[in-house]
Amino acid sequence: MKLLKILFIIITAIILLYFYNLNQISIFRVRDIRITSKKLRNSLKITQISDFHSNYLINLEKMLDEIREFNPDFIVLTGDIIDHNDIKLDTVIKLFKTLLELNKDIYFVQGNHEARQELYKDLKNEMEKLEINILENSSTTIIVKDQKINLIGLKFYPKSREDEEIIYYQEATQDLNLDCYNILLRHSPNNIEGILNGEEDLILSGHTHGGQVRIPFIGAIVAPGQELFPKYDKGIFKIKDINLYIDSGLGNSVEPIRAFNSVQFSNITIETEK
Template sequence: MKLLKIILIIIAVGVFIFVYNYDQISKFRVKNIRIDSKKVRNNFKITQISDFHSNNLINLENMVDRVKKFDPNFIVLTGDIIDSNDMKLDTVIKLFEALLKLNKEIYFVQGNHENRSELYKDLKDEMEKLGIIILEDSSTTIIVNNEKINLTGLKFYPKSREYKEITYYQETIKDLNLDYYNILLRHSPNNVEDILNGNEDLVISGHTHGGQVRIPLIGAIVAPGQGLFPKLDKGIFRINDTNLYIDSGLGNSAAPIRAFNPVQISNIIIEPKK
C-alpha cells in the first residue's frame, strides 16, 4: 500500500511538471513595456517578436489577435526566428503570413541560428518576397506619428568577428541624423556596451530566452555567452543614457524546457518624458 502511494505521488508530480512545462513553452504571454524619452513629442508603438525557433506550439491566430489589439506602428523580429536544426521553413512562413495580415511594416535582424543555418539564404528570399525588411548591417529612417526614427540592424557576429562589429556599426550609421530617436536592433545583448557611441536611445535584443529556467527573486540560472547568473537576462537595463530591452522569446533551444519564464512577445510604447 505504501509503495502504491509513492508510485501515485511520483506519477502526479510527473504529470504536474509536464502540464506546467507545456504551459510555459506553448501559452505565450504579452509583456507590456513603456519607455519615455525627451526626444519624442508623440507616442509610437512597437511589437517585438524574438527567438521563435520555429515553435509550432504557438497559436498564431491568437497571437495576431493580441498584436492587432495593441495596433503597433511597426513590428521587429530580433533574430532566431528559425532554428539551426530546421530542415524546412514551413513553420516560420506560417508566422510571416500571419503577421502580414496586420498590414504593418516588419523589420528583421539576424540571430545566431540564422547565422549558422543552411536555410538562411532561402529564408531571406522568402522575406524579401513577402516584403519583410531585412536590416543586416544597415539602417533606415522612418516617420511614425510625426516622429523621425532611425532603425539600425546588426547581423549576428560570432566571437571570431566581434572585434570588427564596431567598425561595421559606425559605417552603418554614418549617414544618419542622430538627433532623431535612434533604435538599434541587435539579436544578442552580450557586450553591447562595447559598440555604443552614446547616441542610441533604445537597443532591442533577445537571444538569452530569459535563461529559459529562472529562480524567483534571483533570475536566470544561465544565458548563452554570459554563463551562470547572467546580468543581462530579461527586461529593461540602463547603459549610461541608453535603454536596453531584452525579450525572453517565443521559442526554445537546446531543450523545450521553461520554468517561471513563459514564452512571450513584447508590446513596447515609446512616449514623451513628462
C-alpha cells in the same frame, strides 16, 4: 501499499510537471513595456518578437488578436526566428504571413541560428518576396507620426569578431541624423557596451530566452555567452541614458524546457517625457 503510494506521488508529480512545462513552452504571455523619451513629440508603439525558433505550438491567430488590439506602428523581429535544426520553413513563413495581415512594416535582424542555418538564404528570399525589411549591418529612417525614427540592424557576431562589428556599425550609421530617435536591433545583448556609440536611445535584443529556467526573485541561472546568473537576462536595463530591452522569446533551444518564464512577445510603448 506504501510502495503504491510512493509510485502514485511520483507519477502525479511527473504529470503535473509535464503539463506545467507544456504551458510554459506553448501558452504565450504578452509583456507590456513602457519607457519614456524626451526626443519624441508623439508616442511610439512597437511589437517585438524574438527567438521564435519555429515554435509550432504557438497559437498564431491568438497572437494576431493581441497585436491587433495593441496596434503597433511597426513590428521588429530580433533574430532566431528559425531554428538551426529546421529542415523546412513552413512554420516561419506562416508566422510572417500572419503578421503581414496586420502590419506591412516589419523589420528583421539576424540571430545566431540564422547565421548557421543552411536554409537562411532561402528564408531571406522568402522575406524579400514578402517585402519584410532585412537589416543586416544596415539602417533605415522611417517616419512615424511626423517624426523621424532611425532603425539600425546588426547581424549576429561572436565576441571574437567584435572589432568587425564596430566597423560595420559605424558604416551603418555614418549617413544618419543621430539627433533623431535611434533604435538598435541586435539579437544578442552580450558585450553590448563594447559597440555602443552613445547615440542609441533604445536597444532591442533577445537571445537569452530569459535563461529559460528562472529562480523566483533571483532571475536566470544561465544564458548563452554569459556566466552563471547573467547580468543581462530579461527585461529593461539602463546603460547610462540608453534603454536596453531583452525579450525572452517565443521559442526554446537545446531542450523545450521552461520554468517561471513562459514564452512571450512584447508590446513596447515609448511615451513622450514631459
